[in-house]
Amino acid sequence: MLNKVVIFGVGLIGGSFARALKQAGVVKHIVGVDRSQAFLSRALELGIIDSAAQPGKPGADPRVRPQSATAAVHGSDPWVRPGFTGFEEAIAGADLILLAAPVAQTARILQSILPHLDATTIVTDAGSTKTDVVAAARAVMGERVRQFIPGHPIAGRETNGPDAAIVDLYKGKKTVLTPLAENDPAAVDRVAAAWKACGAIIHTLTPEDHDKVFAAVSHLPHLLAYALVDDIERKPHSDLLFQYAASGFRDFTRIAGSSPEMWRDISLANQAALLTELDAYLAQLTRLRASLAAGDAAALEATYANAQRARRQWIETIEAAEPPLPKDAAAE
Amino acid sequence: MLNKVVIFGVGLIGGSFARALKQAGVVKHIVGVDRSQAFLSRALELGIIDSAAQPGKPGADPRVRPQSATAAVHGSDPWVRPGFTGFEEAIAGADLILLAAPVAQTARILQSILPHLDATTIVTDAGSTKTDVVAAARAVMGERVRQFIPGHPIAGRETNGPDAAIVDLYKGKKTVLTPLAENDPAAVDRVAAAWKACGAIIHTLTPEDHDKVFAAVSHLPHLLAYALVDDIERKPHSDLLFQYAASGFRDFTRIAGSSPEMWRDISLANQAALLTELDAYLAQLTRLRASLAAGDAAALEATYANAQRARRQWIETIEAAEPPLPKDAAAE
Numbered sequence: 001m002l003n004k005v006v007i008f009g010v011g012l013i014g015g016s017f018a019r020a021l022k023q024a025g026v027v028k029h030i031v032g033v034d035r036s037q038a039f040l041s042r043a044l045e046l047g048i049i050d051s052a053a054q055p056g057k058p059g060a061d062p063r064v065r066p067q068s069a070t071a072a073v074h075g076s077d078p079w080v081r082p083g084f085t086g087f088e089e090a091i092a093g094a095d096l097i098l099l100a101a102p103v104a105q106t107a108r109i110l111q112s113i114l115p116h117l118d119a120t121t122i123v124t125d126a127g128s129t130k131t132d133v134v135a136a137a138r139a140v141m142g143e144r145v146r147q148f149i150p151g152h153p154i155a156g157r158e159t160n161g162p163d164a165a166i167v168d169l170y171k172g173k174k175t176v177l178t179p180l181a182e183n184d185p186a187a188v189d190r191v192a193a194a195w196k197a198c199g200a201i202i203h204t205l206t207p208e209d210h211d212k213v214f215a216a217v218s219h220l221p222h223l224l225a226y227a228l229v230d231d232i233e234r235k236p237h238s239d240l241l242f243q244y245a246a247s248g249f250r251d252f253t254r255i256a257g258s259s260p261e262m263w264r265d266i267s268l269a270n271q272a273a274l275l276t277e278l279d280a281y282l283a284q285l286t287r288l289r290a291s292l293a294a295g296d297a298a299a300l301e302a303t304y305a306n307a308q309r310a311r312r313q314w315i316e317t318i319e320a321a322e323p324p325l326p327k328d329a330a331a332e
Numbered sequence: 333m334l335n336k337v338v339i340f341g342v343g344l345i346g347g348s349f350a351r352a353l354k355q356a357g358v359v360k361h362i363v364g365v366d367r368s369q370a371f372l373s374r375a376l377e378l379g380i381i382d383s384a385a386q387p388g389k390p391g392a393d394p395r396v397r398p399q400s401a402t403a404a405v406h407g408s409d410p411w412v413r414p415g416f417t418g419f420e421e422a423i424a425g426a427d428l429i430l431l432a433a434p435v436a437q438t439a440r441i442l443q444s445i446l447p448h449l450d451a452t453t454i455v456t457d458a459g460s461t462k463t464d465v466v467a468a469a470r471a472v473m474g475e476r477v478r479q480f481i482p483g484h485p486i487a488g489r490e491t492n493g494p495d496a497a498i499v500d501l502y503k504g505k506k507t508v509l510t511p512l513a514e515n516d517p518a519a520v521d522r523v524a525a526a527w528k529a530c531g532a533i534i535h536t537l538t539p540e541d542h543d544k545v546f547a548a549v550s551h552l553p554h555l556l557a558y559a560l561v562d563d564i565e566r567k568p569h570s571d572l573l574f575q576y577a578a579s580g581f582r583d584f585t586r587i588a589g590s591s592p593e594m595w596r597d598i599s600l601a602n603q604a605a606l607l608t609e610l611d612a613y614l615a616q617l618t619r620l621r622a623s624l625a626a627g628d629a630a631a632l633e634a635t636y637a638n639a640q641r642a643r644r645q646w647i648e649t650i651e652a653a654e655p656p657l658p659k660d661a662a663a664e
Contacts, residue, residue, distance in 0.1 A: 154578050174576070209572075216564055217577040221584040223620065224556060229639035231616040232548055240541075242646045244506070245549040246486050251583040252553040256643050260636035267624060267632055278621055282614070284563040288555065289610055292599060300599055304592035307561035311588050314574045 002027045002194065006090055006097040008055075008109055010034045010043040012157060013126050014100030015165025018048045020198035023167050031090045034101075043162040044083045051083050053090035056112050091116040096194060099125035104265050107136040110148075114141060123148045124191045128214065128262075129269040130178045130207035146182035149191045150207060151175060152214075153200060171199035178207040215273035220281060222263050223274070225256040334359045334526065338422055338429040340387075340441055342366045342375040344489060345458050346432030347497025350380045352530035355499050363422045366433075375494040376415045383415050385422035388444050423448040428526060431457035436597050439468040442480075446473060455480045456523045460546065460594075461601040462510045462539035478514040481523045482539060483507060484546075485532060503531035510539040547605035552613060554595050555606070557588040 005021060007014040010032040021027040032049035034040050040052035091097070091113050099109055106125065113123070127133045130150050137148045155173040157164065175195040179188045192202045205213065232241050267274055291299035337353060339346040342364040353359040364381035366372050372384035423429070423445050431441055438457065445455070459465045462482050469480045487505040489496065507527040511520045524534045537545065564573050599606055623631035 154576065176576070203576075213573055213576045216567070216573050217581050221560065221581055223624075224560070224617075225584060226636045226639040227616050227620055228553065228556070228613065229643050230635045231613055233638060233642035235548070235612075238642075241545055241548050242642075242650055244486065244508070244535075244545045245646060245650070248587045249549050249553055250647075251586045252557060253639075253643055254583045255580045256636075256639045257647075258640070260633050260640050263636050264629055264633040268627060268629060271624060271627065275621070275625060278617070278624070280567075281560065281563055282617060282621070284559050285556075285610070285614060285617075288559055289607070289614070292555075292603060292610070293607060295600060295603065297596055297600060301592050301596040303562045304558045304588075304595050306565060307558040307585075307588045308590070308592050310565035310570075310574075311561050311585055314577060315582075315589075318574055318577070 002095045004029045004031065004094045004096075005194075006031045006033060006094045007049070007100060008033045008098065009100035009102075010039050010049060010052075010162050010165075011100070011160045012164040012169070013153065014098060015043060015046075015048045015162050016155075016167070016169035017098055017100065017126070017153075017198060018043075019165050019167040020170055021194065022047075024197040026194070026197045031085070031094070033087070033090060039162055040084070043165075046162055046165075048162055048165055051085050051090070053085050053087045055109070056087050058086045058088070087112070088116045091121075093118060094121045096190070097121060097123045099123070099127070102262065102265060103127040103129060103133060103269055106133050107140050110137060110140040114144070117144070117147070119147075121147060122187045122190055124151045124177075126151060126153055128152060128218075128266050130210045132269040134178070134180065134207045143182075145180060146184065147187070148180070149183050149188050150178045150180070151191060151195070152178070152210065153195065155200075168199065170195065173200055174203050175200040176203045176205055176210055178205055178210050211270050211273045212276075215270055215277045219263075219266055219270055219274050220277045222255050222258065223267060223278065224281070225253045226260075226263070229253050229256045334427045336361045336363065336426045336428075337526075338363045338365060338426045339381070339432060340365045340430065341432035341434075342371050342381060342384075342494050342497075343432070343492045344496040344501070345485065346430060347375060347378075347380045347494050348487075348499070348501035349430055349432065349458070349485075349526075349530060350375075351497055351499040352502055353526065354379075356529040358526070358529045363417070363426070365419070365422060371494055372416070375497075378494055378497075380494055380497055383417050383422070385417050385419045387441070388419050390418045390420070419444070420448045423453075425450060426453045428522070429453060429455045431455070431459070434594065434597065435459040435461060435465060435601055438465050439472050442469060442472040446476070449476070449479070451479075453479060454519045454522055456483045458483060458485055460484060460550075460598050462542045464601040466510070466512065466539045475514075477512060478516065479519070480512070481515050481520055482510045482512070483523060483527070484510070484542065485527065487532075500531065502527065505532055506535050507532040508535045508537055508542055510537055510542050543602050543605045544608075547602050547609045551595075551598055551602055551606050552609045554587050554590065555599060555610065556613070557585045558592075558595070561585050561588045 002021070005027050007018055007030060018030050021030070029051070030049045032040055032043050032052045033055060035055060037054060040054070043049045044052055097113065099106060101109060106127065125133055130152060133150055138145050141148060153170055153173065153175040155169050177188060177192060195202060232238055235241065288300070288303060337359050339350055339362060342350070350362045350364070353362070361383070362381045364372055364375045364384045365387060367387060369386060372386070375381045376384055429445065431438060433441060438459065457465055462484060465482050469482070470477050473480060485502055485505065485507040487501050509520065509524060527534060564570055567573065620632070620635060
């Protein structure tokens with residue numbers, strides 16, 4: 001049982017984690033921390049979190065809060081709203097802290113919590129890249145990085161905010177943990193147990209392997225989809241082209257509907273691995289171009305047939321092991 | 333009303349055309365022609381076609397057929413099976429002939445029908461490329477190319493064969509006609525009317541514009557998807573990579589599940605336009621690579637954001653005008 005869980009970011013990822021932990025009955029109290037007061041109020045309203053705090057902001061004196069509840073509802077001071085506590089109070093005594101805010105905020109959040117962090121609190125994250133997160137954690141936390149266990153739930157949708165949070169987002173999906181040499185194995189087990197309570201299947205990779213794998217199967221496809229739509233949009237006859245784009249184009253480019261800011265950050269955070277994959281793909285396209293220019297039917301068919309066979313096998317052996325992916329799932 | 337329609341290829345495309353014409357009540361008799369006797373028998377059984385013939389094969393004496401029906405069912409001679417007629421008999425007196433066989437067979441089919449073709453019969457096709465089809469038609473038909481009106485219904489699924497044929501495949505979808513200078517406008521109208529009876533919306537392009545447009549929005553994405561899956565499959569750690577591929581990868585690569593033979597033929601048939609699009613895309617990727625290598629966050633975000641915006645607009649203004657595309661639609 002977790003007495004107190006703190007979640008930075010009460011949107012799709014953090015909110016779904018909260019909902020799943022509550023449904024599993026493994027948590028007594030969840031504190032949401034978010035820069036958006038509207039998100040926090042909505043998350044309180046939806047019962048996703050039990051109390052709320054804003055980053056670095058002091059709370060009202062908890063002894064005063066109950067008396068000022070009426071004033072708070074009608075008044076102008078958000079810090080005495082019912083359900084809102086001070087930031088320091090929010091962090092103290094937590095069993096587990098999940099960072100589910102944009103990855104670029106990781107260092108700043110870790111800096112803000114470090115002064116208030118109990119020695120027994122475990123910190124984990126849900127970022128799409130891991131080597132940059134680990135580097136940030138080491139730089140900010142020093143030897144206390146032993147309390148930080150990096151993670152990445154492989155689940156998402158194109159929606160966001162507390163209203164997007166669903167109880168079964170992680171059910172049957174993978175969560176990759178990339179533990180550090182400094183981590184206590186018992187602490188890693190506790191993070192794994194929390195994700196398992198959400199229905200996730202735990203996988204373990206090194207941060208470096210994690211980033212190489214996702215550069216190939218997620219980050220590169222996003223870049224390629226964005227590149228194609230942008231390329232078509234910039235052509236003089238783009239209106240004509242879009243008019244005849246059909247279902248193949250729609251699915252190929254679905255991930256180009258994802259947040260540009262988020263994918264800019266992921267691309268840069270995983271720059272080295274992404275460049276490696278992009279270069280391999282450019283070499284592959286250059287080979288295919290030569291086959292096409294030479295009218296080499298056998299070479300084209302060999303590539304197409306190998307891809308069709310490999311994809312079929314993937315669908316049958318890998319994807320079939322998991323429940324069907326939601327149609328609008330995107331932000332892995 | 334069409335008295336007699338002949339359809340070469342009684343699979344998804346040809347079979348769905350037959351079903352839709354029948355449902356609309358605009359045809360009296362449909363003859364199916366296919367190299368596969370099993371497909372023809374199944375199409376007869378399903379009521380997709382009213383009679384069947386195999387390319388170039390003579391039929392039994394029609395006066396004898398009724399008497400030999402019992403023997404035909406049990407016997408070994410397929411040419412006296414009920415419902416099967418001779419090839420010459422099949423073609424003679426047709427109002428409309430649709431070629432829905434693989435594009436590479438176009439010249440051979442046109443050669444086979446030419447000696448039996450009435451002067452008033454209109455021939456059309458459903459091929460994914462048009463300049464190569466027009467060149468083949470001109471070469472084979474000479475001045476009788478005036479009877480050939482090239483077309484391309486923008487609809488498909490990943491399934492095939494007579495059992496895949498559905499009555500509403502073309503409902504609300506575009507059919508592009510690419511008429512020739514030699515065509516009689518009245519004949520073009522008759523082909524358009526047949527497709528409209530199937531529920532399709534008629535668009536007109538030149539064969540050259542057609543091929544440029546589909547190189548960009550369909551043929552290039554297919555090549556890119558095949559290239560990515562093949563690239564990943566050939567890496568030493570491909571098993572690890574496929575293990576973590578998720579829904580973004582699944583949708584991006586869905587079109588790599590299409591027929592390698594069909595897409596080899598399309599790639600080569602539309603070689604020039606596809607090379608142009610591939611070169612533009614390679615230049616785009618090279619630019620993006622430079623932005624990524626330089627850590628140019630603004631340049632990456634500009635490309636990603638433009639793509640996201642353009643795709644959203646496409647979904648809202650273009651795709652919204654049509655009924656939802658089937659999830660497994662692929663072979664455009």
